[in-house]
Amino acid sequence: MAVVEAQVTGGGAMAALRRAEPVVIPVLALLAGLAVFALFLLTQGQSPAAFFGYVWQGAFGSVFSWMNTLSRAAPLLLAALCVALPARLGLVVIGGEGAIVLGGLAAGALALPLAGVPSAVGLPLMALAAMAVGAVWIGMAGALRHYRGVNETISSLLLAYIAIALMNHLVEGPLRDPASLNKPSTAPLADGLQVGMLPGMEVHWGLAFGILACILAWVVIERTRWGFAARIAGGNVRAAEVQGLPVGRLILGFTALGGACAGLAGFFEVAAVHGSANASLAAGYGYTGILIAFLARHNGLAILPVAVLLAGFDASSGLIQRRMDLPDATMQVLQGIVFMAILMSDAAYGRLPFFKARG
Amino acid sequence: MRPPVTGIGADPLPAGALEVETVGMTMRFGSFTALDDVSIRIAPGSFHALLGENGAGKSTLVKCIMGFYHATAGQLLVARREAEIGDPRDARALGMGMVYQHFTLVPSLTVAENLVISRADAPVVIDWAQERAGLEAFMSAMPFRVPLDQPVARLAAGEKQKLEILKQLYLGSRFLILDEPTSVLTPDEADEVLGHVRGLCQAGEISVLMITHKFREVTAFADEVSVLRRGRLVGQGRVADLTHDQMAAMMIGEEKALRPMDRQGTRGAPVLELRGVRAVDRSGLKEISIDALTVHAGEIAGIAGISGNGQMELMEVLTGQRALRAGEVRVAGEAYGATRQEAQAHAVRYLPEEPLRNACAPRMSVIENIAFRSFDRNGKGPRFWLSAAEMRARGRDLIAAFKVKAADPEGPIAALSGGNVQRAVLARELTGAVRLLVISNPCFGLDFAAVADIRARIVAARNAGAAVLLMSEDLDEVLELSDRVLVMSEGRITYEVPAAEARVAEIGHHMGGHAA
Numbered sequence: 001m002a003v004v005e006a007q008v009t010g011g012g013a014m015a016a017l018r019r020a021e022p023v024v025i026p027v028l029a030l031l032a033g034l035a036v037f038a039l040f041l042l043t044q045g046q047s048p049a050a051f052f053g054y055v056w057q058g059a060f061g062s063v064f065s066w067m068n069t070l071s072r073a074a075p076l077l078l079a080a081l082c083v084a085l086p087a088r089l090g091l092v093v094i095g096g097e098g099a100i101v102l103g104g105l106a107a108g109a110l111a112l113p114l115a116g117v118p119s120a121v122g123l124p125l126m127a128l129a130a131m132a133v134g135a136v137w138i139g140m141a142g143a144l145r146h147y148r149g150v151n152e153t154i155s156s157l158l159l160a161y162i163a164i165a166l167m168n169h170l171v172e173g174p175l176r177d178p179a180s181l182n183k184p185s186t187a188p189l190a191d192g193l194q195v196g197m198l199p200g201m202e203v204h205w206g207l208a209f210g211i212l213a214c215i216l217a218w219v220v221i222e223r224t225r226w227g228f229a230a231r232i233a234g235g236n237v238r239a240a241e242v243q244g245l246p247v248g249r250l251i252l253g254f255t256a257l258g259g260a261c262a263g264l265a266g267f268f269e270v271a272a273v274h275g276s277a278n279a280s281l282a283a284g285y286g287y288t289g290i291l292i293a294f295l296a297r298h299n300g301l302a303i304l305p306v307a308v309l310l311a312g313f314d315a316s317s318g319l320i321q322r323r324m325d326l327p328d329a330t331m332q333v334l335q336g337i338v339f340m341a342i343l344m345s346d347a348a349y350g351r352l353p354f355f356k357a358r359g
Numbered sequence: 360m361r362p363p364v365t366g367i368g369a370d371p372l373p374a375g376a377l378e379v380e381t382v383g384m385t386m387r388f389g390s391f392t393a394l395d396d397v398s399i400r401i402a403p404g405s406f407h408a409l410l411g412e413n414g415a416g417k418s419t420l421v422k423c424i425m426g427f428y429h430a431t432a433g434q435l436l437v438a439r440r441e442a443e444i445g446d447p448r449d450a451r452a453l454g455m456g457m458v459y460q461h462f463t464l465v466p467s468l469t470v471a472e473n474l475v476i477s478r479a480d481a482p483v484v485i486d487w488a489q490e491r492a493g494l495e496a497f498m499s500a501m502p503f504r505v506p507l508d509q510p511v512a513r514l515a516a517g518e519k520q521k522l523e524i525l526k527q528l529y530l531g532s533r534f535l536i537l538d539e540p541t542s543v544l545t546p547d548e549a550d551e552v553l554g555h556v557r558g559l560c561q562a563g564e565i566s567v568l569m570i571t572h573k574f575r576e577v578t579a580f581a582d583e584v585s586v587l588r589r590g591r592l593v594g595q596g597r598v599a600d601l602t603h604d605q606m607a608a609m610m611i612g613e614e615k616a617l618r619p620m621d622r623q624g625t626r627g628a629p630v631l632e633l634r635g636v637r638a639v640d641r642s643g644l645k646e647i648s649i650d651a652l653t654v655h656a657g658e659i660a661g662i663a664g665i666s667g668n669g670q671m672e673l674m675e676v677l678t679g680q681r682a683l684r685a686g687e688v689r690v691a692g693e694a695y696g697a698t699r700q701e702a703q704a705h706a707v708r709y710l711p712e713e714p715l716r717n718a719c720a721p722r723m724s725v726i727e728n729i730a731f732r733s734f735d736r737n738g739k740g741p742r743f744w745l746s747a748a749e750m751r752a753r754g755r756d757l758i759a760a761f762k763v764k765a766a767d768p769e770g771p772i773a774a775l776s777g778g779n780v781q782r783a784v785l786a787r788e789l790t791g792a793v794r795l796l797v798i799s800n801p802c803f804g805l806d807f808a809a810v811a812d813i814r815a816r817i818v819a820a821r822n823a824g825a826a827v828l829l830m831s832e833d834l835d836e837v838l839e840l841s842d843r844v845l846v847m848s849e850g851r852i853t854y855e856v857p858a859a860e861a862r863v864a865e866i867g868h869h870m871g872g873h874a875a
Contacts (some may be wrong), residue, residue: 018770223745225735232731235720242678242709242718243731244699 025345025352026295033341037334046324054323058316065315067202071273073311074203075100077210078265079289080307081217082138084298085258086152088221089251090234091145095156096262097286098163099137103130103263104270105167108186108277109175111270115190122193127267134263135256137163142255146248152255164282171278185278195272206268211304213261218300220257230254262286288314291339310335372438376403376566377454377534379424384433386419386590393419395590396433399568401534401583406560406567408577408598410610411587412665412834417570420587421536424568425457426450437534451479456532458523460539466512470505470522474529497529502562503555516644517548524556528564537569541576542667553580572665574603574871586610607867611834623822626842627656630795630826631677635686640672640850646684647672647850654795659817659827661841662852663834665870669850670830671712674799677828678709690795703736705795708788710781712800718784721773725765726754728772729787761786762812778809785816793825800831814840834866846870 038048059069082096107126114122141159144150177187195205221227233240233247240247265285270277292310296302317331379401386394394416401407411417423430426444435442437453444450447457464473475481475490491507498504505514505522514522520540527535537556541549557580559565571577577584577598584601586594586609594609633652640647647669654660664670675681677688679697688695690705701707711717719728730750735741737749751769758768763782765775772780781801788796798817802810817840821827830847831837837844844861846854846869854869856862 015767015769018767223747224743225741225745228727228730228734228745231723231727232720235723236716238680238711238717239719239731241680242711244679244697244702246699 021349021352022297022299025348026297026342029341029345029348030295030338032345033334033338036341037337040333040337044326046326050324051320054320055313055316058319059312069308069312069315070201070203070207071311072314073307074206074210075265075269075285076288076292076307076311077207077214077303078261078268079285080292080296080303081213081289081300082134082258082262082286083290083293084296084300084303085217085221085261086138086142086251086255087293087298088227088234089230089254090237091142091251091255092153093138093141093156093255093258094153094290095138095141095158095160095163095286096258096289097282097284098156098160099134099259099262100266100269100286101160101167101281102137102163103134103266104274104281105170105175105186105266105277106130106133106263107267107270108189109170111189111193112187114193117192119192122190123195123271126193126271127264130263130267130270131260132263134259134261134266136259138259138262139252139256142251145255146251160286167277167281168279175277177276180276180278183278183280185274185276188276189271193271194275195268204268204272206265206272209264209268210307213264214300214303216300217257217261221300226250226253262289288335291335291342294339294342372440372454375533375563376560378403378436378438379455379534379566379568380436380439381420381424382434382436384420384423384435385431386416386423386428387431393590394423394430397587397590397592398433399585399592399595401566401568403566404560404563405582406557406569406580408581408584409568409570409587410572410574410577410584410606412610412832415587415610416590417587418538419590421457421538421568421570424450425455425536448479451530451532454531454533455536456527456530456534457536457538458520458527458540460542462511462519462523464511464519464522464526467510469508469510470514471507473511473522474526477526477530494529498525501525501528502558515548516544516642517552520544520548520552521555524552528559533565535565535567537567539570539572541571541573549576550579556580572871574606574868577606578603603868603871604864607871608864611863611867621822622818622842624657624824626658627824627826629653630656630691631797631828632689632692633686634689636676636683636688637685638672638676638681638683640669645669645850647676649673649686649852652845652852654826654828656794656826657821657824658842659821659829659840660843660845661837661858662828662830662845662847663837663866663870664830664832664847666832668848670799670832670847672850673847674709674711674797674830677797678711699735706792707795707797708732708793710784710788710796710798710801712803714784715773715777715780719772719780722771724769725758725763725772725775725783726751726768729754729757729783732787732790757786757790758783761816778805778813781805781809781813785813789816789820793820793823796820796825796827798827798829798831800833801829802831802833802836834863834870838863 041048041051058065060066079096079100082099083093086093107130110126110129114125137159138156141152141156144155145152171186172184175186176184197204198208221230229245230250232243233245233250237247266281269281274280288310292303292306296306313331313334317328320326320330321328381397381399384394384397397420409417419428422428424435426446426449435444442453471491471494474494475485494507498507503521505518505525511519511522540552544552553576556567560567569581581598584596584598584606585592586606588610631654633649636649638647662670672681676683677697690707695701695705715721730753733753734745734750754768758765761782763786764779772783775783801813801817817827829837829840838858838861841858844856844858844866845852846866848869854866
């Protein structure tokens with residue numbers, strides 16, 4: 001029936017609907033999540049209108065708030081890629097936080113021997129070290145999956161806890177700067193090893209690299225044979241095997257690539273924000289990245305606006321705490337509700353009457 | 360509908376083995392008749408075998424008896440009384456039970472626990488001391504035992520199947536349906552289990568209807584046999600009066616006019632060679648073992664066999680999805696490990712069974728699925744950057760050339776009908792030079808037009824000089840397409856004959872696992 005109808009209405013209309021579906025459904029899910037959160041606010045005796053007003057003001061209302069939002073978006077872009085890249089292979093990796101933390105730690109540790117080296121040499125070395133450590137860390141989850149059949153979701157999450165514990169141990173022990181009294185940290189980075197701001201903005205270079213990485217990820221997935229092979233394996237691993245595709249190498253490669261992105265986020269956190277590696281690295285960017293990747297349906301280009309939106313919520317949380325007297329955890333409630341809505345919306349694909357061929 | 364006849368009220372059913380009879384049982388699904396006027400009587404205490412090829416209607420018949428389906432027409436008599444069975448619980452209340460091909464036990468629980476929880480009336484709080492005593496008494500009255508304290512996970516397959524039968528007796532079943540009960544057992548285990556079942560029949564405890572493919576088991580254990588083909592009862596009789604060849608002839612039908620296809624060309628050099636190939640099968644219990652198999656250019660070698668005799672594993676060996684334990688696979692004289700480079704270099708193509716499940720990414724588009732073989736190559740060699748325009752143009756050309764009916768070629772391939780998915784996969788696999796084509800059940804579940812179309816394509820590939828290895832559970836298909844027929848049974852190639860000399864009865868004989 002559907003086929004006959006579609007031939008009558010023509011392929012063009014169907015193609016347009018098909019393209020709209022992956023945009024419309026996440027947007028609807030986001031709105032539904034926000035609506036449920038509004039109910040939550042009402043139970044707290046707060047006005048949803050005031051809440052969203054403050055979000056607008058705190059996140060996008062002024063140049064200053066835009067700068068704040070974009071600064072927070074930088075690590076989120078890279079953290080979301082750590083989820084989105086393996087997801088195209090059908091893997092759900094949720095331990096990006098571990099790669100961020102260890103990437104930052106590697107950058108902070110390497111900065112000590114590199115003090116005095118020109119920044120053109122030192123910064124790329126630190127970035128590469130951070131990416132390599134992140135790649136190995138998430139790549140381990142991929143390797144466990146491929147060689148031993150261990151669920152990558154669980155292993156990457158547990159590896160993140162190990163990473164945070166390892167970072168705490170090293171920062172409070174062997175790598176601790178004796179001068180850091182209240183907050184154990186590695187030694188402050190030499191001036192030449194700090195990443196500056198983008199020209200004319202109060203946002204560090206991490207944003208540019210994050211945007212670049214998202215565009216590159218999109219190109220790799222959509223326009224190269226590696227990405228196509230990964231999509232086949234993600235779509236049906238048996239079909240990929242019959243085609244002789246190297247499924248194991250794809251799993252290792254894409255988990256490592258995702259881990260490298262998260263490691264790079266850690267590098268920018270240390271070299272552009274904190275100035276040394278310490279417990280502030282575990283700020284939850286890795287977990288927010290999961291939400292962003294799912295909202296963006298693991299599409300590199302869609303990650304850009306979604307990361308900015310989520311960074312905006314994050315940026316406005318201080319204002320909301322002060323003005324509305326809501327606790328810090330309110331934003332986590334919001335994120336949790338939106339995430340549930342996104343996960344549930346997955347069941348809606350191919351079912352919404354609007355997107356069905358009429359008939 | 361009338362309430363089901365049960366043991367409660369009226370006259371109780373007689374004790375001991377039950378007599379069960381179907382009268383004119385007919386089952387239609389839409390316009391398709393799965394079961395056509397089947398009348399079978401299972402005498403009390405008899406061991407009745409039900410033979411038939413895949414899709415012959417055996418499962419439909421037992422599902423009608425057990426109340427999973429409601430027959431379109433016909434009656435069921437239990438102990439010579441009409442019984443209306445609304446659902447499987449009614450069947451159970453009458454003392455009818457079923458043992459399935461796969462186990463229905465909870466592996467982490469002990470034998471005793473499994474038995475007690477299987478009872479419909481198991482109490483909320485279980486008095487284990489009392490239950491234990493009851494179970495001990497029950498076991499001691501049985502001709503065979505299973506240790507009560509063992510967790511089921513530690514039992515061997517044969518023990519588990521014995522436990523399944525004990526469970527039915529414990530539940531009070533006096534008529535048992537066994538659905539291929541030995542398919543997961545070794546031959547020795549199978550003999551032991553069926554020997555016990557036969558003993559119970561002879562003792563007048565139960566009557567049994569056993570679905571099977573294996574003539575050997577029929578001869579060794581059953582008293583009577585009924586044969587279904589295409590939903591009809593085509594033969595019936597006492598096992599003692601029938602030979603294997605007679606049963607095979609009933610099961611498979613008369614000799615048919617073969618090879619309507621136009622064949623050209625002559626057999627060329629060997630392309631695919633398997634030597635001493637050994638691999639573990641799916642269950643991990645048995646081994647597939649191909650001592651020597653050669654397929655030449657310009658021929659179709661067809662492997663006939665009942666499903667589950669190692670065809671799926673052989674396919675996985677050839678696609679590189681299953682590791683070899685020993686032996687080697689060679690293509691055009693070179694060792695072949697089914698990597699993409701090797702498949703590309705030797706022009707090896709595959710049509711796995713159930714293409715949507717094994718050969719397609721369902722949510723990717725028709726055009727993308729058609730590009731699976733070619734996306735990483737341009738005319739000259741490997742390419743890194745995809746070309747969406749080339750992919751689309753090529754996809755549309757192939758969709759037209761292979762007559763794939765796709766309203767929206769850029770929509771997901773899962774939206775196509777089974778025949779069109781198979782046409783799309785054929786379009787992908789049969790384009791360009793093909794030296795070796797490995798096929799498994801290419802027409803399963805497809806309509807008549809698609810079947811004719813797809814078979815013609817396969818013969819065309821052969822005529823163009825490809826070596827074709829065809830595995831199919833449909834013997835007619837094997838006979839129609841093949842130049843040479845092989846039979847696979849219990850993981851081995853047990854018989855080989857040129858198609859021109861193939862005799863259905865002889866092939867059926869080997870398919871049933873009875874080596875001459």
